[in-house]
Amino acid sequence: MEIYDTTIIGFGPAGFTAALYAGRFEMKTMVIGLEFGGYTAKAGIIHNYPGVKKADGYELAKTMKEQAEEAGAKFYDGEVVEIEKKDNNFILKTKDSKTFYSKTVILATGSERRKMGLPREKELENKGxxxxxxxxxxxxxxxxxxxxxxxxxxxxxxxxxxxxxxxxxxxxxxxxxxxxxxxxxxxxxxxxxxxxxxxxxxxxxxxxxxxxxxxxxxxxxxxxxxxxxxxxxEIGSLPANKLAKDLGIELNDRGYVKSDTSMKTNISGAFVAGDLCDVFGSFKQNITAAASGALAANSSYYYLRDLNK
Structure with a gap:
């Protein structure tokens, strides 16, 4: 049975950055996700990412992923539908019946587009x-x-x-x-x-x-x-918090994951990054997502180091 040091759920800037740092910490790292690049890949031209005067969102996300791969992270295209913690390890199951085992997890599942909630909205989706x-x-x-x-x-x-x-x-x-x-x-x-x-x-x-x-x-x-x-x-988003709920992770009154500034949750070994966390409030940016991903990977690394002492 293959056990990863950390498994990151989410293909956005938070997940990619967490994977980059986890790889540099020489952690055995798996990243699972479906929607490549998250909102970043669909953002068009980005002007406010430090060090990059003008970048296509898709290309920026692509570069982030490539950096993580070069650091040693592995990627799997799939949707995690079940997650549980058992005997100090996490068990993740995907929609296509693949099972992953991991010592820690970083939830970087982001958010989902908020709908208007009016009659016939679903019926007319992609029809105007x-x-x-x-x-x-x-x-x-x-x-x-x-x-x-x-x-x-x-x-x-x-x-x-x-x-x-x-x-x-x-x-x-x-x-x-x-x-x-x-x-x-x-x-x-x-x-x-x-x-x-x-x-x-x-x-x-x-x-x-x-x-x-x-x-x-x-x-x-x-x-x-x-x-x-x-x-x-374009009326904002809702946290993609199903997996957090399944793990029993504490949420705030708006459904975002509560964490400290090191991205730790109330479940040992479970960390959060990106738009799903409540640390940055309503200020959801590529830079905050990337920063939280780096923090989550750092916390995951030290968690395992202390566990193995």
Missing amino acids: IHYCVTCDGPVYVGKDIAVVGGGNAGVSAVLLASEYARKIYLLAAGEALTAEPLNVDRVKGMKEKVEILYKTQVKEFLGKERLTGLLLSREFNGSDELKIDGLFV
Whole structure:
């Protein structure tokens, strides 16, 4: 039975960085995940990662993975669906019936896109309703779209979509945009292409076979119906915490994993990294994900060293 020193769950910057550091600590390391690069790979051009003036998100994630591989980490494409701790080891089972054994685990499962929760949302998904501009934005070249969300996710989506769409309606629930000021200024400067609708919410999706418009909570240009070709929902995310729950790891009131600043959880041998942890609050960035991944690997290493004394 092969037992790894640490198994990292998650293919984003937190997981890749944890794997890099675990490898450099000469730990026997396995990384399991499905969605390559997480949000980073879908972010388009990244301007705020130290040491890299301008980087394509996918290429940045690819480089992170390559560095971890060069450090000795192994990778497995799969979804962990079961996890338990037994006799001081962790047992992980994937959807394709593969079983892994590990002395420690680092949960870097990130978060999942928040849905609007309106009727027919699931029915119209990929039929006019989308959750990733990088993935689906090119479909709307020369067309009119709406983006829901006045925070960092929504404003970043508008900047990406501006490369494709003819007209963009940014729907913000509040009286102001809450994204990074630099990006807010960029969006506000696109007056010919971008129309910002403050204090506006979607009440209903219009269209039968696919989305053709939105019923708004207030009138715009004399009507509460907004005709569009596509909608991108960018209203934040929810923690992917199922495996943490299965292990009995303590969560905060928003569902994120509680940990100390060294990424330790209440379960010995289990560590957390990236968007799943509560250490950085709502400030979810590539740099914080990478930093927490490095910390988690460091804590895992010293945990095993102390265990073997």
